Amino acid sequence: MTRILLILLPAVALWLAACGPAEDASPPAKIGGGSGTERAAVQVLRVGNGAEPQTLDPHRAEGVPESNILRDLFEGLVGEAPDGSLVPGAAESWAISDDGLVYTFTIRADARWSNGEPVTARDFEFGLRRAVDPATLSVYSSVLFPIVNAEAIVDGELSPDQLGVRAVDDRTLEIRLNDPTPYLLGLLTHSTTYPVYPPNLDEHGERFARPGKLVSNGAYQLSDWVVQSHVRLERNPHYWDGADTQIDEVWYYAIENPDAELKRYRADELDITDGLPYNQLTWVRNELGDELEVAPWFGSYYFGFNLTKPPFKDAKDLRTALAMAIDRDILTGRVTGAGEIAAYGWVPPAAGYTGQQRGWATWAQAERNAEAQRLYAQAGYSSDNPLRVEVLYNTNENHKRISVAIASMWKEVLGVETSLVNQEWKVFLDTKNRKEDTQVFRAGWIGDYDDAYSFAQLMHSKNAQNDSGYVSPVYDDLLDRAAREPDAAKRIALLEEAERVLLEDLPIIPIYFYVSKHLVKPWVGGWTPNVMDRHPKKDFYILSH
């Protein structure tokens, strides 16, 4: 009896959840008053923010939840407009030398820390030196390697004050680079480049990023932090652009489970969600369609091959056959279904960059299947001697559905025998990284900065993230040349050439490009979709409702 109940109850619960009364949608005219633009008296924004932030120390942070909060607390030299374009941040202007190797920034005269002290070039110098200092234990310091001596300092060979960053005076900061790095300005929006208030560290040591201690230079300051519950930010009263900032208080809630998050959103406890449960997508579309915000996101979902072992070592034909036999339109249309973009290349759509793809990307699926069968046979496999392959993914409903669909496509088109293995996240990372037991693994990558190089570098033979074990001297050389190339157009051409080489070798199977998915309450103003999915809260406002 108990067992039957145990089986029945979740079903009943699901049924109840599915046929619950629709949200009593308040008449739209009410929101924003008669004019539709009337602001609410209380400007408080409550945001679902995924996992609990690991730290609010900008130089030690690594994950998306931390970055979201830090973007409001701190301001880098360069800032981001709501649409994601780069705008002056704490620096009001900058000059780039002709060879592209020296950037000179002028700090705003009215930039202020949350305690009213001026933000100076020396604070930035202090911050960047601290970020590369091995003692800081920054996990993202490698993004600063384009700066002169940064790599040697992280390796402990030079001292932090030898970094190619110099405060010429209180308002002038000079950054020297190893190679022209056209994406440097985008990089300077990253939390690793934020300044910290030096007396903060003297006074409180490494654990200075706490309420009542942290001094920040962004639109907001830290007012409360309850681990595993929320982080609350209040306005920085001294922020230079305070007049244009409307939200007075931001609550970031740590809710890693999208189902729980959706419930709290439906109960009006959240204004914006961090994501959406995939299994409720249809329900959300039907019931909350007007509040659903889906936009292209700078991320690539793919399957990687382990190139260090058979059967995929030196087996380009086989890899190509497997890549071609996947019907991506079915995957994005029926399996994921949030509007993901079928991917035939590695780099997601990026400004000023032409994404590459193989010729077969434009074929009909039937043609691809025929060619895949030919390549599969050529590689020595047949129905008597099918390929037996293991696909590894981290435990997650969405990855499971995609893997099952791909396995059945491989089975149907080629006769491949696929076994699916799921592992808990940390076990998965460990297995994938060791490259011992993996054959095909599920992976995804979200670019750190809005530039094709953020993706291209991942497949460089020296990149620690290169879990396929892809080694191509041609590819490495193209990337190294792109890094040194001062001419923007030529550099892009080199990166595009590199992507063509990569797709010819196919160490990975591109599957789809991500979309960001959020629910946004109708009374939230200022929501602007952008490809990096970054939403500084100072640009938001709450309509009366």
Added chain:
Amino acid sequence: MLRFAIQRLLGAIPTLLVLITLAFFLIRLAPGGPFDTEKTLPPEIEANLRAAYNLDESLPVQLGRYLWNLAQGDFGPSFQYRDFTVTELIATGFPVSLRLGSLAMALALVLGISAGTLAALRQNRPVDYTVMGAAMTGISIPNFVLAPLLVLVFAIWLRWLPAGGLGDGSLRFVVLPVIALALPQVAYIARLTRGSMIEVLRSPFTRTARAQGLPTRTVILRHALKPALLPVVSYLGPALAAIITGSVVVEQIFGVPGLGRFFVQGALNRDYTLVMGVVVFYGSLIIALNFLVDLVYGWLDPRLRHG
């Protein structure tokens, strides 16, 4: 009595040591480490991190260091939440869990004992069947099913109560988690009380009390209830353990920042020190409370006290 108490307390030390050692090795046996993230670290940075958290030492040395620090009340730094020490995290998480747990326990006792007594007094009548039927259902519904249902009904449809979180810490926010945590225990306690109450009501001393003409109320409250509660008291230890393990699930579902949530997230993140801290803390707590239950039992049952 005092000697008995001291003996029990001393016996707890080896238990704790075994617990710590087991937990220490078990968490490290799990594949993956605290610093494995989506973004693979350059080797030199990973080496720095491991050295900073003493993970580069041999396991026995790490264990020794842990025990030495623990003896001085230091649970170490959290590997995951790098701005906090484990002691700080336990200090913020425990009051939250304690509030939830003690409210759930109180609710379970009050409801369970009343329902059980009522059922016993109306044995084999509709009231009895209703109460016991409800108890059976309560035992059968796991809290991971009950909790989302409560949220759906009371937070989303009726909008009476919050769907999750701690909010401003007011009572509204703990109502649903407390109910989700307490209901299975209400059911157990009701069944226990009913069974032993029926037995006590049939025993000679109750009959004597009745024969003396005492009103039913006095018979039940003054004479029958105390002996009838003995099984309930001995169930307090397991109930506490059930509430603690239940809180791991319930806190996670409601997003309540208590120790249970820290434990789950700590295990997923391979936050060795945080998981160890919660294990040691709860382990000590359960040992201490079992000890208290023994003392209460002695007070309730004169045979034990004078035996």
